[in-house]
Amino acid sequence: MASTSDPSLPPDTTPPRRGRPPAGARDAREAAILDAALQELIEYGYEGVTMLGVARRASASKQTLYAWFGDRDGLFAALIARNADASATQVSSALESAADPGEVLRHYARGLLTLLTGPASVALNRAAMTSAPLAARLLHEGRHRIGPLVERYLADLADAGVLDVDDPEAAFELLYGLVVQDTQIRVLLGEDPPDAADVAARADRAVARFLRLTAANPGR
Amino acid sequence: MASTSDPSLPPDTTPPRRGRPPAGARDAREAAILDAALQELIEYGYEGVTMLGVARRASASKQTLYAWFGDRDGLFAALIARNADASATQVSSALESAADPGEVLRHYARGLLTLLTGPASVALNRAAMTSAPLAARLLHEGRHRIGPLVERYLADLADAGVLDVDDPEAAFELLYGLVVQDTQIRVLLGEDPPDAADVAARADRAVARFLRLTAANPGR
DNA sequence: TATGATTCGTACCAGCGAGTACGATTTCTG
């Protein structure tokens, strides 16, 4: 997540990079710029992010930003796309474990809470709140892509007779509500995010409740 | 909630009000300015609200805005305070009914969902996401003032033996999660708010689940 | 080695909005 040089290191005396860069460095350079943009976003918020600020933090030039990302919105779009990819792969891997469903769900719930209260997600969601196109992107590449993954998992559990769930989408929303409660909105509004222990406790409690509400228990 | 003149009326030919206003009009005038500010906020978002725009919509002068509210932040602070007051009184009245607890909770839950997905709350929450001082105010005058009201109600139900609740705050958060789920965040990100029937259905289902998880049922 | 491609840094322009100043107008108060 860090993107700038460690301040404890001796001050960077290298003169600014100039001229055509070595071949093959484009991807790393682009990632560095997105890192810089995310960091600026975390520190200053959507409206506080300036193209000049991002360029400076990445030791790039404004013109490169415009050449690569088109304009300011393009930069944020790229940022959202990258983070959505990371989130989706994380959730997928969490759900692909073959462990006991309760364990899988607890793992997923902890990951969800950690993700949603993490600085990147918080900054991006805050930004999206003030920009309709960004919000659409975030919803499209985030929730609307990750939700179905979980819904399919829950539907599979229902097919296997573990859960008594007829509407996977509703079940996903129930699980979400039990896990997240008002934590996300409070963190978005500036409260401190829960620590790891808190996250684990909340997640485990939520999953227990979820199972209590949806478990197929014919023998009771 | 409306604040400007009905566009179906004949065009307003009255010349702009000038000079010292009649005595005692201050309160209504201030409310009109806050209405205008809220409307601008709903239409254009936090960064899109300009002092000139608010002044024009309220047929006031920028200087009056500055004289009464100090600066831009002061205007928003006043807006938050007024809306928080309205919300608090609404919740209080909902909880003070002497009806069956389930009925009271359903009523409260419907009101909560309607409130949180309404244009005023959505606009204010979005604004708060991009301004830490605003967020602190919203949290302080909103959630941190309304939450305890509900918690006390739940604690009373526990004392009366209706609910099996040892931590009223946790119980409030559970109820909140069951009711709101991901509805608020989705509306904040631009999805259409649920209609009245949807709100009622979600609220009722949530309360049923809440009671199932917390009802004191010694005879089962 | 010579030419072209790519990038950095700086300078520049245009637009916008917060906040201020001021004259004109109306109402209040003595």
Added chain:
DNA sequence: CAGAAATCGTACTCGCTGGTACGAATCATA
């Protein structure tokens, strides 16, 4: 009725940011 008070509308300053232009520097390539 006369002066004070409050308000409106307009005009102005000032700083900031998105976006563009251009020379200088460096690397790739033939």
